[in-house]
Amino acid sequence: MNSEVVYLNGQFLPPEQAQISVFDRGFLFADSVYEVIPFYQGVGFRLQEHLQRLAYSLDAIGLQAEQDWPVLLNELVRRNGGGNRSVYLQISRGSEGRRRFASEGKLQPTVFACTTPIRHIYDEGADRIQGYNVILTDDLRWHRCDIKSTGLLANLLMQQQAHRAGADEALLVRDGVLSEGTSSNLFVVRDGVIHTPRLSAGILGGTTRALILELATDAGIPCQETDLRPEALATADEVWISSSTRGVVPVTRIDGQPVADGQKGPLWQHMFALFTRFQHRLMTGEA
Known part of the structure; x- marks a missing residue:
């Protein structure tokens, strides 16, 4: 099997x-949208949620592309050996x-x-x-x-800025309010409550972000979607980031300073x- x-x-x-074609509008103008979907043991993680977001992005730029996406993606993963892969x-x-x-x-879309x-x-x-160091x-x-x-x-320029500073990720601030990371969503924990920036046109609705809020709600952990200012990080008990391929990751240092006790x-x-537990149930067919 070709890997x-x-x-x-x-x-x-x-x-x-x-x-x-060199004249493809995605190549020339970034007139294109994308998704990154993890597959674990050959099973798409939150596949339908990713495809719903893809449909939203396509509609937002007025692009129609009809495909049986699950069949296409599952076949691609199979042809590459299955297992744990990012599509x-x-x-x-x-x-x-x-x-x-x-x-x-x-035009005929390029897929x-x-x-x-x-x-x-x-x-x-x-x-x-490992805990993340961010700027x-x-x-x-x-x-x-x-x-x-x-x-x-x-996003690439800000990520390069983070890497030059010896950091793993950059948290972004617009008009005095925290938005997200260059490729991640943000969570701030204070007094047992999970806070995350409210969704707006300036924030990508992360599929893993949504799952974290679902899991927290089911477990009785209070959550708030709200505007967060950078000062909130100084008094945070914990800070996390999330993405589809990284899951939920603790942030232990921001601009060289520890978050709480740095653990x-x-x-x-x-x-x-x-x-x-959710991921295991998904891969074993229990969820």
Whole structure:
């Protein structure tokens, strides 16, 4: 079985055989949207929620692309050996054979997908998860971050800034309010309550963010979606970030200063256990 297979416009191919037009609008203008979906033991994690968000992004940019996405993605994972893989799915508006800012008429969308192996971090246990070191920086992105667009230059620049500072991620601040990370959502724990920035056009509705709130609510842990200012981090008992491929990760240092005592907090330990249990049930067909 070929371990290097991608999907492009109806064909499963080796990567070196997959080609798009130089006039593709995704390539020229980032006129495209994407999703990143983890598969654990060949099972899509929150697959329907990811596909609902994909449909939202497509509708937001006025792009129609009809596919049986679960069949396509499951087959791609199977052809790449199954197991634990991250699937990247991108849909662009397509090509009209020349570079023109305004697109005229309905084009044939370009559909591309590939996979990469990922660690199943929840098999390793909470003790093996390292706390993140993050920085704060101004949010340079456009104001429609609710659309999962491939226009990620600002995200990349802010992530590079974090890496130059020896950090793992950057938390973003816009108009004096915390939004999210460059590729993650944010949670702040204070007095046993989980706080997270409220959803708006400036924040991506993370599928893992939604799951954390569901698990917390089911477990009787109070949650609040609210505006959070950077000062809230100084008095936080715990800070977490979340994403589809990282799950829920504790933040132990911000701008070089420890969060509380600088250790992974007890509520994160509890959430990690809830998340692990949910994931196990999914992979064994119990959820």
